[in-house]
Amino acid sequence: MSNPSNLRYATTHEWAKQDSDVVTVGVTAFAIEQLTEPTYLELPAVGAALKAGDKFGIIESYKSTSDLYSPVSGTVIERNEPLVDEGKRKGDPKPVNDDAFGAGWMVKIKLAPSATLDHLLTAEQYDQQLASEGH
Amino acid sequence: MNNTQSTEVIFELSKSGRRCHRLPACDVPSSQPLDKLIPREHLADKPPPLPEVGEIDLIRHYTNLSARNMSIDTNFYPLGSCTMKYNPKRHERLAALPQYANLHPLQDDDTTQGMLEILFEMQQYLAEISGLPAVSLQPAAGAHGELAALFVAAAYFRDKGETHRRKVLVPDSAHGTNPASAALAGFDTITVKSGANGLVDLEDLKSKLGDDTAVFMITNPNTLGLFETQIKTITDLLHSKGALVYLDGANMNAILGITRPGDFGADMQHYNVHKTFTGPHGGGGPGSGPIAVRDFLAGYLPAPVVIKDGAKYKLNFDMPKSIGRVRSFFGNVGILFRGYCYIRTLGPDGLKEVSEQAVLNANYLRARVVEGFDVPHAGPCMHEFVASARSLVRERKITAKDVCKRLLDFGFHAPTVYFPMVVAEALMMEPTETESKETLDAFADTLLKIKAEDPEVVKIAPHTHVVSRPDEVKAAKELKLRWKS
Numbered sequence: 001m002s003n004p005s006n007l008r009y010a011t012t013h014e015w016a017k018q019d020s021d022v023v024t025v026g027v028t029a030f031a032i033e034q035l036t037e038p039t040y041l042e043l044p045a046v047g048a049a050l051k052a053g054d055k056f057g058i059i060e061s062y063k064s065t066s067d068l069y070s071p072v073s074g075t076v077i078e079r080n081e082p083l084v085d086e087g088k089r090k091g092d093p094k095p096v097n098d099d100a101f102g103a104g105w106m107v108k109i110k111l112a113p114s115a116t117l118d119h120l121l122t123a124e125q126y127d128q129q130l131a132s133e134g135h
Numbered sequence: 136m137n138n139t140q141s142t143e144v145i146f147e148l149s150k151s152g153r154r155c156h157r158l159p160a161c162d163v164p165s166s167q168p169l170d171k172l173i174p175r176e177h178l179a180d181k182p183p184p185l186p187e188v189g190e191i192d193l194i195r196h197y198t199n200l201s202a203r204n205m206s207i208d209t210n211f212y213p214l215g216s217c218t219m220k221y222n223p224k225r226h227e228r229l230a231a232l233p234q235y236a237n238l239h240p241l242q243d244d245d246t247t248q249g250m251l252e253i254l255f256e257m258q259q260y261l262a263e264i265s266g267l268p269a270v271s272l273q274p275a276a277g278a279h280g281e282l283a284a285l286f287v288a289a290a291y292f293r294d295k296g297e298t299h300r301r302k303v304l305v306p307d308s309a310h311g312t313n314p315a316s317a318a319l320a321g322f323d324t325i326t327v328k329s330g331a332n333g334l335v336d337l338e339d340l341k342s343k344l345g346d347d348t349a350v351f352m353i354t355n356p357n358t359l360g361l362f363e364t365q366i367k368t369i370t371d372l373l374h375s376k377g378a379l380v381y382l383d384g385a386n387m388n389a390i391l392g393i394t395r396p397g398d399f400g401a402d403m404q405h406y407n408v409h410k411t412f413t414g415p416h417g418g419g420g421p422g423s424g425p426i427a428v429r430d431f432l433a434g435y436l437p438a439p440v441v442i443k444d445g446a447k448y449k450l451n452f453d454m455p456k457s458i459g460r461v462r463s464f465f466g467n468v469g470i471l472f473r474g475y476c477y478i479r480t481l482g483p484d485g486l487k488e489v490s491e492q493a494v495l496n497a498n499y500l501r502a503r504v505v506e507g508f509d510v511p512h513a514g515p516c517m518h519e520f521v522a523s524a525r526s527l528v529r530e531r532k533i534t535a536k537d538v539c540k541r542l543l544d545f546g547f548h549a550p551t552v553y554f555p556m557v558v559a560e561a562l563m564m565e566p567t568e569t570e571s572k573e574t575l576d577a578f579a580d581t582l583l584k585i586k587a588e589d590p591e592v593v594k595i596a597p598h599t600h601v602v603s604r605p606d607e608v609k610a611a612k613e614l615k616l617r618w619k620s
Contacts, residue, residue: 034559039611062607063553065311092612133559 003028003127004101008120010071011129015101016120021111023072027059029100030130036061038093041083043106048076050109052119057106059093068106073115078108138202139601141195144618145186148196155190203601204418205548211574212417213500215519215551215563216310216358218388218410219417220493225480226413226473235472240464244449251448254465255441257475261427264478264486265384265404266397269433271440272471273462276422277385278312280405281352284426285320286458287403287435288350288379294435294456300349300378306335308359308555310383313352322349329557333359333512335369344376354383355399356390356517358555358563360497370400379403387411388567389494389518392487396427403428412474414467423470437461492568493518496575500566503579507586511558519565521558522550528560531590535560538585540604541596545581 007015013031017024032038040060050056050070057068083106084091096104121129141148170178188196205212212219230236238250258270274280285303292300303317306327314324325343330336335353344351351373356362363369370380382401388411396404408423409416416422428436438457439450450465465471481489494517501510501520508522524535539549539562551563566575585593597603 037608039608060611062611064556066556 266395267427280424
C-alpha cells in the first residue's frame with residue numbers, strides 16, 4: 001500500500017493535503033483496510049472551529065466505530081456532502097472505501113492564522129509508524 | 136443437520152384457514168355486548184393477519200430452525216468477554232416450580248415473602264462478593280447497570296453541588312458500552328490510552344484527570360484478560376481528585392472470592408448475573424445487571440430496594456434521593472433467581488474455585504494457542520486472553536474473521552473477533568471453568584489445523600452451514616428489520 005508523498009499524516013490515520021491556506025482532510029487507505037468498508041459517516045457542520053487533535057467526526061463499519069481527529073487547526077469550509085446523511089437523503093461513504101486519498105476526502109479546513117502542518121508525519125514517517133505497529 | 140423442511144418464514148407457510156386447534160363455539164352467554172366491555176374505538180374491524188399453519192408444520196418450523204442454533208448446550212463457545220459457561224439444568228427446574236414461576240409482581244407483599252427473601256439475600260450476597268454494601272437488583276443487563284450507576288454518580292455530584300464534573304474517563308480497551316452509557320447519562324467521554332503492556336497508561340490517565348472528572352470506568356481484569364496491577368494507585372488517584380471509580384463487572388468470573396472491587400477502590404460496579412452466575416444468555420434469555428455501590432451512594436440507588444423490617448421483607452420506596460425506577464417491578468427476577476441458586480449451590484469456597492478453574496482453563500488454552508498464534512500481551516492471563524491473527528494476514532492472507540468462520544465448520548463457536556481494538560486482528564477467547572481439558576485441546580488443535588489449511592478453503596468458510604457469509608457491509612447499509620410479503 002502506498003501513502004502519497006504529497007500528503008501529511010496524523011498518527012491517528014488521517015491525511016491532510018495543503019493548497020495555500022485550505023487543507024483537505026480524509027483518512028488513509030490503511031485505516032479503511034483496518035476498519036473495513038465504512039457504512040456510516042458523521043462530519044462537522046460547515047463553520048465548525050477545530051483545533052488539531054479535536055474529534056471532528058465518526059466513522060462506522062460493521063466491525064467498529066471510530067472517532068476522526070482533525071490533523072490541523074482551523075474552520076470547516078466545505079464537506080464532502082454525498083458521503084453523509086442530509087435530511088432524508090442517505091449518505092453513502094463508499095468513495096472513502098474506493099478512493100481514500102481522492103474522492104473519499106471528508107472536509108476542507110481553512111487553516112487558523114499561524115496554524116501549520118509541521119507537526120504532522122511525512123509519508124515516509126507514516127510508513128515507518130505502520131511498520132513499527134507490525135503491519 | 137441441515138433439515139430445511141418448513142423453515143421458510145412462518146408467514147410464507149401460511150395457508151388461509153389452516154389451524155392448530157379449532158375451538159367449539161362459545162356456549163357461555165355473554166353478559167354484555169362486546170362494545171360495552173371494550174370501548175368501540177379500541178375494537179379492531181378484522182382479525183390481525185396472523186400466519187395460519189397446521190400444528191405439525193408449526194412444530195417442524197421451530198424445531199428445524201432451533202437445530203441450526205449454536206449454543207452452550209451444543210458447542211464449545213469461547214466467546215471472549217461473554218462468559219458462556221454451562222447453565223446448570225437444576226436452575227431451570229427450580230425456576231420452573233410453580234411457587235416461583237407463577238408469582239405475579241403485583242401480588243401483595245404478604246403473599247410474596249419467599250421471593251422477597253430470596254431477592255433480599257441476593258442483594259446481600261452481591262454486596263459481599265463486591266465489597267460494596269448497597270445493591271439494586273433492577274437493571275435489566277450490564278449496560279443498563281452502567282447507565283443506572285452513572286445516573287447515581289450524576290445525582291451524587293448534583294447533590295454535592297459539583298455539576299462541573301462533566302467528564303467520564305474510559306480506557307481504550309473498554310467495552311463499547313462504557314462510553315455509550317456515559318454519553319447517554321449526559322457526560323463527555325475521554326479515552327485513556329493503554330500502555331504497551333495492555334494496562335492503563337498511568338501518565339496518560341494523570342494528564343486527563345482533573346477537577347472536571349466525574350467517573351473513571353475501568354474493567355478489571357480488563358478486556359485483554361489482564362489484571363490491572365496498579366489498580367490501587369489508580370483508584371487512589373481518582374479519589375484524590377474527588378472523582379468516583381466505576382468497575383465494569385463483566386469479568387467478575389476471574390476474581391470471585393479472590394479479590395473484591397470494593398477492596399481495590401471501586402465505588403460502584405455492575406454484575407452480569409447472566410454471565411458470572413449462569414443465566415442462559417445469548418438468545419437464551421434476558422440479562423440481569425444489578426449494581427453495587429458504596430454506603431454514601433446508597434440513597435441514590437433506584438427505588439425500591441428490598442429491606443427486612445423485623446421478620447417481614449418489604450419493598451422500600453422511602454428513598455427521597457433515589458434516581459427513581461430504572462426497570463419495571465424488581466428487575467429480571469427469573470435470572471436473578473438462577474444466579475441465587477448458583478451462589479447458594481457453590482457457596483463462598485465453590486465460587487472461589489469457579490474463578491480459579493476459569494483462570495486455569497484460560498491459561499491452558501492460551502499455552503496451546505501460543506503454539507501457532509501471536510498473543511501480544513505477556514501471560515499469565517486471567518479468565519480470558521487475546522490472540523492476534525496478524526501474522527496469518529501477512530503470511531497467508533487469512534484474517535481473524537476467516538479463522539472464525541472456519542471454526543464453525545468444525546463445530547466450534549467463534550471467539551470474539553476484532554475486539555478489543557488495541558489488538559490488530561484480535562481473537563478474544565474465554566473458555567470458562569466448565570470445559571474439560573479434552574474440549575480445550577480439541578479446540579486448540581482445530582485452530583492450529585486451520586492455520587495450516589489451504590487459504591482458499593478458509594477464506595470462503597463456512598462450508599457446512601445453511602447460511603454462508605452474509606454481505607456484512609450491505610447488511611449494515613440496507614438494514615431489513617422485518618419480513619414483508
